[in-house]
Amino acid sequence: MSFIINYLSKLSIPKLVYKYGKWALQKDEKVGVKMFALRPSEDAESELSFDAILEFLRPFETASLIYLEELTDRGLENEDYHTRLAVLYLNDALRQAQTYPNSKEAETARTKLRTFLQFTSHYNAPALLGKLKETDFFQECAIIYGQVSIYIRTYISTIYSVQMFYVTKRFNSMNVLFILRPY
Numbered sequence: 001m002s003f004i005i006n007y008l009s010k011l012s013i014p015k016l017v018y019k020y021g022k023w024a025l026q027k028d029e030k031v032g033v034k035m036f037a038l039r040p041s042e043d044a045e046s047e048l049s050f051d052a053i054l055e056f057l058r059p060f061e062t063a064s065l066i067y068l069e070e071l072t073d074r075g076l077e078n079e080d081y082h083t084r085l086a087v088l089y090l091n092d093a094l095r096q097a098q099t100y101p102n103s104k105e106a107e108t109a110r111t112k113l114r115t116f117l118q119f120t121s122h123y124n125a126p127a128l129l130g131k132l133k134e135t136d137f138f139q140e141c142a143i144i145y146g147q148v149s150i151y152i153r154t155y156i157s158t159i160y161s162v163q164m165f166y167v168t169k170r171f172n173s174m175n176v177l178f179i180l181r182p183y
Contacts, residue, residue, distance in 0.1 A: 001031060009038035014047035018056055025060050033063035037070040050076075054084070064088065072120070082122040089113040090131060090140075110137070117143045 005024060011017055017035070024032030036053045046052070050071060057064045068085040071078070093113045096106040117123075117140060125148045132141050 001027065005031060005035045006038070008035040012048070014052075017048060021056070025057075025063055029060050029063040030066065033057070033060070033066045036063075036067055050078075050081075054081075061088065065092075077122045079122050079124055082120055083124040083127055086113070086116060086123045086128055087131065089116055090128070090137075093137070094135065110140070113137075114140055114143060117147065121147045 008017055008020055021032065021035055024035060039048065053067065054064065057067055065088045068081055071081050072085055089112055093109040096109040100106050125144050129141060129144055
């Protein structure tokens with residue numbers, strides 16, 4: 001199958017790429033998505049643009065996640081891609097927290113979300129905060145507020161989680177100057 005994936009990643013006939021891409025994704029999403037991730041660059045007008053590929057991958061959540069990770073790893077600063085990836089990480093973290101509360105899998109999913117939120121600022125913060133407000137993901141809310149420089153809301157959001165005392169203390173020691181700084 002890897003030979004087919006490599007061949008299709010170089011092919012520039014969209015109809016064939018999508019036809020056999022669907023077949024490959026149905027066989028194995030993690031392997032099938034490589035045919036899109038290995039594509040060298042984007043032609044915005046092409047039927048094989050990043051946006052067109054993402055639309056094609058929409059029904060395949062794992063493949064969408066891998067492809068978005070590839071796009072962000074390439075250094076693309078597209079807000080839509082970063083927001084979609086953050087939403088996929090959030091959905092995974094919520095699913096893990098509901099299915100396996102207090103498990104290693106749930107903590108790993110939340111850590112992945114937190115790491116992504118901390119190391120990029122190219123996502124749509126209000127959209128993510130809207131989704132996070134309905135959860136008990138206080139630390140993730142605090143990270144987003146901190147990314148958009150709303151330090152007082154970050155502090156308050158962190159305080160609401162009694163279990164997060166050490167984070168509140170760490171945040172306070174790091175950012176007290178920003179909160180108290182006169183404008």
